[in-house]
Amino acid sequence: MKTVRRALIGSGALIMAYAVSGALADDDVKGGVLIFLVAVLVAHDGLLLPLSIGAGVLIGRIVPSRLRTPVRVAAVISLAVTVVALPLVLGRGRVPDNPSILPLHYGRGLIVVYTIIWVTTAVAVAVRRRSGRTRKHLERSSPARDR
Numbered sequence: 001m002k003t004v005r006r007a008l009i010g011s012g013a014l015i016m017a018y019a020v021s022g023a024l025a026d027d028d029v030k031g032g033v034l035i036f037l038v039a040v041l042v043a044h045d046g047l048l049l050p051l052s053i054g055a056g057v058l059i060g061r062i063v064p065s066r067l068r069t070p071v072r073v074a075a076v077i078s079l080a081v082t083v084v085a086l087p088l089v090l091g092r093g094r095v096p097d098n099p100s101i102l103p104l105h106y107g108r109g110l111i112v113v114y115t116i117i118w119v120t121t122a123v124a125v126a127v128r129r130r131s132g133r134t135r136k137h138l139e140r141s142s143p144a145r146d147r
Helices: 002-025 031-062 066-088 105-140
Strands: none
Touching: 002 066, 066 105
16 A cells, blocks of 8 residues: 555656646746636635534534544535635626626525535435444344344
């Protein structure tokens, strides 16, 4: 496993070095692009990552252990959807004289997506609980246990 990890780290570092050298050598990459990339890095490491870790810890303290995985998965998916949809929900770029630029009600769509994510998670949790009860019931009534 150590060899695979080292190979992945090495190949990732080589790919990043290639990307950075290509960006620095390209005349089209201007200061705005570099500022944007630094802002994304700072926003990720300074805001998104700590919030994700905090939410994972909070879920770990509140949710029972066998249900944590589906809840954490739903939380990560919800976060990813939020990051993608937030600019549309906020309406950046919408102009009054051209309603076709952002024509839909993106807030309502985001709520629909959240509903689908969390209803699916609730169904998965219910199935997991039911299968756990069925397994326990079968183990209790098993003739092999009576021996």
